[in-house]
Amino acid sequence: MTVPLALLGLLERAPSHGYDLKRDYDNLFGRDKPLPPGQVYSTLGRLARDGKVVMDEVGPGTGPDRKRYVITDTGAVELHSWLAEPADPEPHLQTVLFTKVVLALLLERDAAGYLDAQRASHLRRMRELTEVRRGGALVDRLLADHGLFHLEADLRWIDQTAARLGQLAEEVLR
Amino acid sequence: MTGIVLEARGLELSFGPTPALRGADLAVEAGEILAIMGPSGSGKSTLLHCLAGILTPDAGEIEFAGRRLDTMKEAQRSELRRDRFGFVFQFGQLVPELTAEENVALPLLLGGRKRAAALAEARSWFGRLGLDGLEARRSGELSGGQAQRVALARAMVTRPDVIFADEPTGALDSLTGEQVMDLLVSTAREHGTTVVVVTHEPRVAACADREVTVRDGRVTTAFMERMAS
Numbered sequence A: 001m002t003v004p005l006a007l008l009g010l011l012e013r014a015p016s017h018g019y020d021l022k023r024d025y026d027n028l029f030g031r032d033k034p035l036p037p038g039q040v041y042s043t044l045g046r047l048a049r050d051g052k053v054v055m056d057e058v059g060p061g062t063g064p065d066r067k068r069y070v071i072t073d074t075g076a077v078e079l080h081s082w083l084a085e086p087a088d089p090e091p092h093l094q095t096v097l098f099t100k101v102v103l104a105l106l107l108e109r110d111a112a113g114y115l116d117a118q119r120a121s122h123l124r125r126m127r128e129l130t131e132v133r134r135g136g137a138l139v140d141r142l143l144a145d146h147g148l149f150h151l152e153a154d155l156r157w158i159d160q161t162a163a164r165l166g167q168l169a170e171e172v173l174r
Numbered sequence B: 001m002t003g004i005v006l007e008a009r010g011l012e013l014s015f016g017p018t019p020a021l022r023g024a025d026l027a028v029e030a031g032e033i034l035a036i037m038g039p040s041g042s043g044k045s046t047l048l049h050c051l052a053g054i055l056t057p058d059a060g061e062i063e064f065a066g067r068r069l070d071t072m073k074e075a076q077r078s079e080l081r082r083d084r085f086g087f088v089f090q091f092g093q094l095v096p097e098l099t100a101e102e103n104v105a106l107p108l109l110l111g112g113r114k115r116a117a118a119l120a121e122a123r124s125w126f127g128r129l130g131l132d133g134l135e136a137r138r139s140g141e142l143s144g145g146q147a148q149r150v151a152l153a154r155a156m157v158t159r160p161d162v163i164f165a166d167e168p169t170g171a172l173d174s175l176t177g178e179q180v181m182d183l184l185v186s187t188a189r190e191h192g193t194t195v196v197v198v199t200h201e202p203r204v205a206a207c208a209d210r211e212v213t214v215r216d217g218r219v220t221t222a223f224m225e226r227m228a229s
C-alpha cells in the first residue's frame, strides 16, 4: 500500500510530528479518505520497527506529539527506489464486470440488462466526479480526472461488449 | 425544473430504404442538460435534427413550448430555429468569409437587428468565453477550440431557449473539449438554457443532468430510471 511510502516521502521533505504528517497527507492524498489518526501512529510504529524512521525527541512533556519522526538512510533508499519504479499496469484481466457478463450468458440471464445497469451506474459516478472537478482545487480536479478516465475506459469496454454479446454468448455456450 | 419544453412522440424517419428512427420518444425538461448517447448510426443526429425542426419526421409528433413543430410551415419553423434555438456542431459551421465577431452577430443580423447593435452584442460574448482579442480573426485563423467557442457564442447570442449540440467536442483534444463543454454548461446554467447534446464521449455526457441512449432508432432510458418508474 502507498500509505507508508507516502509518509516516508513527507518525512524525506522534513522531519515532522504525527499530527502534521496526517494533515499533509490528508491535504495531498486523502481528499475523500482522510487517514485515521490511529493508522498514522501504527504505520509510523512499523516504519520505526523496520528501521526506516527514528524518533527524535524535541521539547519537554509527555505524549506522542513531543516526538518528531525522522527518515533513516534505509527509509530513504526504499522511498527512492519506489518512486522510480513503474507501478503494476492495471487492470488485470480478471475483472468483476467480465465475470458477471460471462456468468450471465452461461446461465442465460439478462447480460444486456446487467451491462445497461452498470453503464448507468458508471455514468452516475462520473457525474459526481465531474461535480467534484467543478471549482475544485487542482489536486481535487486531477484526482477526479484519474477516476473519470478509468470509468470512461470501463464504459468503452461496456459498449464494446454490449455490441458483441451475441457472439460472446455463442462462444461461451459452445 | 419547470416542465417539459420539448417532446417527441413516436418519431419515424427513413432515408430511402434505411430506417433511421423507428418510434423514438423523448421529453426534455426546461433548463435541463440532456445527453444523447448511443452507437454510431443508431439515429442520434437524425433525432436531434427532428427535435430542432431541421428534419420533418415521416410519422410522429414534435412539440416545442406547446407548438407542433412537425406540422408547422417551413417559414415559421426557420424563424423559430433562428430566434429560439442555438446550434453547435462538430465542425465547419463558421462562415469563412466573415470575421469571428460577424459570425457571432449573424443570427442577430438575420433576425433584423441593426449592424452596430448586433456587433456590440456579439462582442460582449468574447470576454466571457475567453476569446478576447480574436474578434477580427477569420475562421481559418482560429484554433479548433477557439472556433468552437466562437460557435458557442453564436449559439448563445440570441439567448435561445434550447441549444442543440451534435458532438460539439468531437474534433477537439480532451483538454480543449473539456473547456468548451465547461463553458457550454456554465453559460447554459447561468441563462437557464435547455441543452440537448449528442455525444459518444462519456466525459461529455457526465456534464449533463441526465443521459438517454439511442439504439436502432429508438430511445432507451437508463436501467435505474426504468426500475424507478
Ligand SMILES: Nc1ncnc2c1ncn2[C@@H]1O[C@H](COP(=O)(O)OP(=O)(O)OP(=O)(O)O)[C@@H](O)[C@H]1O
Residues within 6 Å of the ligand: B015, B018, B019, B020, B038, B039, B040, B041, B042, B043, B044, B045, B046, B047, B200
Ligand atoms: N442524409 C442521409 N441520407 C441517407 N441516410 C442517412 C442520412 N443521414 C443519416 N442516414 C442514415 O440514418 C441512420 C442514422 O444516422 P444518424 O446520422 O442519425 O446516426 P448517428 O447516431 O448520429 O451516428 P454517428 O454517431 O455515426 O454520428 C444511419 O443508418 C445513416 O446511414
Ligand SMILES: [Mg+2]
Residues within 6 Å of the ligand: B044, B045, B046, B166
Ligand atoms: Mg451523428
